[in-house]
Amino acid sequence: GQQVMQIPQYQHVQEGEDFTTYCNSSTTLSNIQWYKQRPGGHPVFLIQLVKSGEVKKQKRLTFQFGEAKKNSSLHITATQTTDVGTYFCWGKTSGSARQLTFGSGTQLTVLP
Amino acid sequence: DTEVTQTPKHLVMGMTNKKSLKCEQHMGHRAMYWYKQKAKKPPELMFVYSYEKLSINESVPSRFSPECPNSSLLNLHLHALQPEDSALYLCASSHLMDSFNYGYTFGSGTRLTVV
Numbered sequence: 001g002q003q004v005m006q007i008p009q010y011q012h013v014q015e016g017e018d019f020t021t022y023c024n025s026s027t028t029l030s031n032i033q034w035y036k037q038r039p040g041g042h043p044v045f046l047i048q049l050v051k052s053g054e055v056k057k058q059k060r061l062t063f064q065f066g067e068a069k070k071n072s073s074l075h076i077t078a079t080q081t082t083d084v085g086t087y088f089c090w091g092k093t094s095g096s097a098r099q100l101t102f103g104s105g106t107q108l109t110v111l112p
Numbered sequence: 113d114t115e116v117t118q119t120p121k122h123l124v125m126g127m128t129n130k131k132s133l134k135c136e137q138h139m140g141h142r143a144m145y146w147y148k149q150k151a152k153k154p155p156e157l158m159f160v161y162s163y164e165k166l167s168i169n170e171s172v173p174s175r176f177s178p179e180c181p182n183s184s185l186l187n188l189h190l191h192a193l194q195p196e197d198s199a200l201y202l203c204a205s206s207h208l209m210d211s212f213n214y215g216y217t218f219g220s221g222t223r224l225t226v227v
Contacts, residue, residue, distance in 0.1 A: 033215055042202055043155065045215040088154055090216075100168075102154035 004091045006103030014111050019076040021106035023089035032065055032072045033090040035102075043088060046074075079110045114139060118203050118219035126227055127193060133222045135186040135203030143208035144186040145216065146178060149200040161186060162208055193226045200224075 005024045013019050023032065031050045035043040047056055049065035049072060056063045062075045072091075076083055089103040116137045125131050135144065143162050147155035160168035161180040169178075175197075177189040186203055200223050204216040 035216075042200075042218040042220050043216070045217065048215050100157055100160075102156075105154050107152070 004089060004101050004103040006089055006106055008106055009104065010107050010109070012109045012111060013079050015081060016078050019079050019083070019108055020073055021087050021089075021108075022071065022073050023091065023103045024071045025091055025093075026070070027093050028069050029072075029091040029093060030069075031092055032069075034063060034072075034074050035088045035090060036085050037088065037105075038085040041085075076108075079108070081110050081112055084108060084110050114217065116203055116205055116217050116219035118201075118222055120222055121220065122223050122225075124225045124227060125190065125193065127195070129193075130189070130191045132190065133188040133201055133203075133224075135188075135219055136184055137205045137217070138184055139205060139217065140183075141205035141207055141217070142183060143206045144180060145204040145206075146176075146186070146188050147202040147204060147218075149202055149221070155202055159188075190224075193224075195226045198225045 003026055007022050011019055031048055033048045034046040036046055037043045047063050049056060049063055052069050053067045054065040060077045064073045066072060072089055074087055086105045086107045088105045092100055116135060119134045123131060145160050146158040148158055149155045157170050158172045159178040164180045164183055175192050179187040179189060200221045202221045203219040206216050207214040
């Protein structure tokens with residue numbers, strides 16, 4: 001099936017530092033979504049990107065969708081301890097209902 | 113109501129047992145999903161129901177049997193499971209238009225242990 005690679009796998013940052021996670025697909029995506037899963041919790045939907053080159057912001061979070069619609073990034077400015085968790089991207093291949101996959105996830109630890 | 117409710121939250125079952133996981137949503141979502149998640153791994157899609165009909169089965173073993181009695185309910189029937197089936201089972205729902213998923217709402221999951 002479709003592979004959505006996500007890097008890094010783990011990231012430890014000091015509180016106040018920035019953080020970025022990247023998703024890369026070998027095929028063009030029709031849309032990409034981002035989720036956050038707190039330790040012991042369930043994934044929570046953050047945002048969806050659909051358009052080539054799209055940029056969306058939610059407070060300290062900035063989401064980008066690449067021009068070729070094959071990659072995406074999530075950037076957190078000035079991390080806080082509440083940002084701790086695993087961030088997953090989810091992508092759907094254009095033209096197919098079956099290629100539904102989550103990226104491998106980036107586990108973020110924020111040190112106080 | 114913006115929640116997906118899953119029961120039970122925890123389940124321990126023997127390999128010869130039959131049990132069912134239940135999921136309910138009242139958001140009017142017409143797509144419902146079962147995902148399996150192992151520790152430190154992403155959720156893996158198992159089944160998709162679209163308008164109460166099974167539309168995707170990701171080659172899941174027959175010891176897992178999904179059922180969608182109506183647009184608000186989704187069940188997962190379990191029989192003769194193996195210890196390696198121990199995982200967090202997540203139910204999700206979404207609006208669905210022309211196969212376009214507008215974002216999953218996940219339940220809190222059932223943590224299943226097979227002994």
